[in-house]
Structures are given as structure tokens and as C-alpha cells.
Amino acid sequence: MQTDTSFQHPVAAQAQRCREQIRNNVHRGPTAGLAPGAVQANLMILPKDLADEFLLFCQRNPKPCPLLAVTGPGEHSVPSMGADIDLRTDVPRYRVWRHGDLVDEPASLNDVWRDDLVSFLIGCSFSFEEALLAEGIDVRHISQGVNVPMYRTNIPTQGTARLAGPMVVSMRPLKAQDAIRAIQITSRFPSVHGAPVHLGDPSLIGITDINRPDYGDPVTIQDGEIPVFWACGVTPQAVIDAVRPEFSITHAPGHMLITDIPNTKLASL
Numbered sequence: 001m002q003t004d005t006s007f008q009h010p011v012a013a014q015a016q017r018c019r020e021q022i023r024n025n026v027h028r029g030p031t032a033g034l035a036p037g038a039v040q041a042n043l044m045i046l047p048k049d050l051a052d053e054f055l056l057f058c059q060r061n062p063k064p065c066p067l068l069a070v071t072g073p074g075e076h077s078v079p080s081m082g083a084d085i086d087l088r089t090d091v092p093r094y095r096v097w098r099h100g101d102l103v104d105e106p107a108s109l110n111d112v113w114r115d116d117l118v119s120f121l122i123g124c125s126f127s128f129e130e131a132l133l134a135e136g137i138d139v140r141h142i143s144q145g146v147n148v149p150m151y152r153t154n155i156p157t158q159g160t161a162r163l164a165g166p167m168v169v170s171m172r173p174l175k176a177q178d179a180i181r182a183i184q185i186t187s188r189f190p191s192v193h194g195a196p197v198h199l200g201d202p203s204l205i206g207i208t209d210i211n212r213p214d215y216g217d218p219v220t221i222q223d224g225e226i227p228v229f230w231a232c233g234v235t236p237q238a239v240i241d242a243v244r245p246e247f248s249i250t251h252a253p254g255h256m257l258i259t260d261i262p263n264t265k266l267a268s269l
Contacts, residue, residue, distance in 0.1 A: 009260070009262045010037075011035060011036075011037035011038045011260070011262045011263075012038075012082070012260035014035045014036075014037070014038065015035045015038040015082065015258045015259060015260050016082070016084060016260065017035075018031075018034050018035045018038075018258045019082070019084070019085065019090045019258055022089075022090055022091065022092050022258075023086070023089045023090055025107055027092055028092045028093060028107060029092060029255070030092075030146075030147045030148075030254035030255055031092060031126065031254070031255060031256045031258060032126050032129070032141060032142055032147070032148060032254065033142050034258060035258045036130060037130060037262055037263055037264075038258050038259060038260065038261065038262065038263065039068070039081075039123075039124075039127050039192070039258075039259045039261040039262070039263055039265075039266060040124045040126045040127060040256035040257065040258050040259065041068055041069075041081070041121040041122060041123065041124055041233075041256055041257045041259055042121070042122040042123070042124050042233030042234065042236075042250075042251060042256065042257075043087065043091060043094075043119065043120070043121060043122070043249075043250060043251040043256075043257055044119070044120040044122060044236045044248070044249075044250055045087070045109075045117050045118070045119045045120070045248065045249035045250070046117070046118055046120075046245065046247075046248050046249075047114070047116050047117060047118070047245075047246070047247055047248075048073045048116045048117075048118055049116075050162070050163075050245055051073075051118035051120075053160050053161065053162055053163055054120060054163060054236075055067075055070065055120070056160050057157070057158075057159070057160050057163045057239070058120065058122070060157075060158040060159075060160070061157045061158055061167075061235070062190070063167075063193060063194065063197060063231035064157065064167050064168065064193070064231040064232060064233065064235035065122050065233065065235060065236065066122060066123035066190065066191045066192060066193060066194075066233075067120065067121070067122060067123075068081065068121040068122065068123055068191065068259075068261075069081050069120075069121040070118065070119070070120050070121070071087070071118060071119040071120075072118070073115065073116050073117065073118055074114070074115035074116065074117060075119070076088050076109075076113065076119070078119070078121065078259075081121060081257075081259040081260065081261060082259050082260040082261075083260070085257070085259070087109070087119050087257070088108060088109040088110050088113050089107075089108050089109070089110070090257055090258075091251045091252075091255055091256070091257050092107070092252070092255040093105055093106075093107060093251070093252035093255040094106050094107070094108075094109055094249055094250070094251060094252065094255075095237070095249065095250045095251065095252050096109075096112055096249050097240050097245070097247070097248045097249070097250070098246070098247055099244050099245070099246060100240055100241055100242075100243070100244025100245065101244075105252055109249060112249070114247075117249070121257065121259075122233040122236070123189075123191045123192035123193060123233065123266070124192055124193075124233055124256050125148075125170050125186075125192055125193050125230050125232065125233075126148075126192075126256060127189060127192040127263045127266060128185065128186045128188075128189040128192050128193070128263075129142065130263050131185045131186075131188075131189070131263070131267075132172075132182055132185060132186075135181060135185060137174065137178045137181065137182060137185075138174075138178075139172060140172060140173055140219040140220065141172070141216070141217070141219050144219055144220065146216070146217035146218075146219060147215075147216040147217045147253065147254035148170050148171075148172075148216045148217075148254055149170065149171050149213035149215075149216045149217060149218055149219055150168055150169065150170045150171070150213055150214060150215035150216045150232050150234050150253055150254075151168065151169055151171065151202070151207045151210075151213050151214050151215075151229075152166050152167075152168055152206070152214045152238050153166055153167050153168065153169055153198075153205040153206045153207065153229075154166065154205055154206030155167040155169075155197065155198075155205055155206075157235065157239070162243060163239055163243055164239065164242060164243065165235070165238045165239035165240075165241065165242035165243065166206075166235075166238050166242075167197070167231060167232075167235050167238075168214070168215070168231075168232040168234040168235040168237070168238050169197060169198065169205070169229040169230060169231060169232050170216075170229070170230050170232040170234075171202075171210070171213070171219075171227050171228065171229050171230075172219075172227075172228050172230075173219065173220070173221040173222065173225040173226065173227050173228070174225055174226065174228050175224055175225055175226075176224075176226060179199055179226060179228050182196070182228060183195050183196060186230065188267045189263075189266055189267060191266045192266055193230050193231045193232070193233070194230075194231075195230075196228050196229055196230050197229055197230065197231050198228075198229040199226055199227065199228045199229065200226055200227070202227055202229075205229065210227060215234055215237075215253035215254075216253055216254055234253050236250060237250050237253070
């Protein structure tokens with residue numbers, strides 16, 4: 001049998017240390033800036049009877065929901081993303097939803113795990129932030145030590161028979177020249193949302209107050225900067241609010257699953 005060497009990249013050891021800290025409740029906060037170089041993933045967990053339809057939803061909406069991996073029913077390991085990953089314990093904070101209502105934000109899913117649950121790992125914009133930082137572009141929520149600001153918009157997703165809702169976006173304020181460079185850089189990462197979906201006037205996409213994000217924290221927008229918006233993997237949580245399924249689990253916004261995959265493997269060029 002051929003040995004899998006896909007996790008021998010130097011970022012894997014760092015990612016595994018971070019997951020161990022999360023698993024042991026040493027780290028409970030947002031994961032932006034943790035394990036530099038490692039792909040981070042949004043998490044959506046649904047009962048099997050809705051999972052096939054959510055897979056179709058992701059296929060129809062690759063900007064907000066770029067799929068990295070899907071498990072079988074009841075599986076909580078994801079060998080393709082990390083040899084020791086346990087989806088029940090390796091996210092700093094989860095959200096448990098019943099009929100669309102948020103009922104708990106636990107540090108572990110051991111008490112609510114079911115054999116019919118299917119997990120979806122969705123690309124996260126934290127992966128392309130490393131490339132922005134390498135170009136000397138300030139990523140404001142990292143430099144200010146807060147969670148990335150995220151907003152519900154009036155941009156519709158392409159729905160299915162049972163799943164629909166608005167697109168959620170994440171925002172980073174940039175100077176005009178940095179915004180142009182950021183578009184070029186993030187276009188190389190389609191599996192983690194790719195290029196922005198909007199820049200400039202937030203009211204054009206239904207955001208009434210840029211200083212009051214729906215998820216995450218506000219950041220400072222300096223004179224001469226414009227807000228730049230990327231499709232966001234929190235979009236499924238807006239779908240939950242709209243559709244109100246019987247049971248579902250997500251990550252808490254900004255609290256991602258850190259994988260062993262290097263960000264460089266996601267670049268298309």
C-alpha cells in the first residue's frame with residue numbers, strides 16, 4: 001500500500017499543534033492568523049436527508065460555498081484534510097441550531113453528535129489573507145486583533161427546492177491601489193472565494209451600517225480607504241435562518257477548522 005505523504009508539508013505540524021490546543025480548550029477564540037500557511041475551513045453539518053440538497057446548493061453557489069471536502073453520514077474524521085482531525089472537537093466554538101434557532105455554542109459536539117450527520121468543509125477567506133500580507137497589504141481585522149466583519153447582503157444565492165437565502169460577505173478596508181492588487185491576488189484562489197464580489201458603496205448590496213456587522217467585529221476604515229467585500233462561508237448560516245431546518249450545526253463565525261493542507265496548494269496560478 002502506498003504511503004500518503006500529503007501531510008509532510010511544514011505547515012502540517014503547526015496546524016496539528018493548533019488543533020490540539022483547540023481540542024483541549026486552550027484556544028477558544030477566532031482563528032485568523034493561526035497556523036500561517038494552513039488552509040482553514042468553514043463547517044456545515046446537516047442530517048443526511050438534507051445533505052444531498054445542500055451539496056447541490058454549494059455546486060450552484062461556488063463563490064460563497066466552495067467545497068473542500070464532504071464526509072459520509074456519521075463520519076467525524078476527514079483524512080484528506082488532516083490525519084487526526086475530529087470534527088466534533090477541533091473547532092474553537094460551534095453553533096447548534098434547532099428549527100433555525102441558535103440553541104447552543106459549545107466547545108465540543110460530543111453530546112449532540114448523530115450517526116446521520118454529514119459534514120461539509122467550505123473554503124475560507126483566511127487562506128488568501130496570507131497572500132495579501134505577503135504583499136504588504138494590511139488585513140485590518142488581523143492588525144487590530146478582532147474577528148473579521150461579515151454582513152448579510154441583498155445579493156441572492158441560487159436556491160434549491162428547500163434551500164435559499166442571501167449571500168454573506170466579509171469586508172476588508174483597503175486603499176485603492178491595494179484593492180486592485182487584492183483583486184489580482186485573490187483571483188488566484190477560487191476554492192477560497194476568489195475575487196471580491198463588490199467594492200465601494202455598501203448600500204448597493206444592502207448593508208445599511210458598515211460599522212454594525214451582522215457577524216464578527218467592526219474595524220477601522222481610514223481616510224482614503226474603500227471597503228472591499230468577498231463572498232463568505234457564513235452564507236449557510238443565513239440560509240439556516242431563512243429555511244429553519246430541524247437540526248444543523250455550524251462553526252461560530254471566525255472560528256474555523258484548521259487543516260493540514262498548505263494554502264499554496266489552493267492557488268490556481
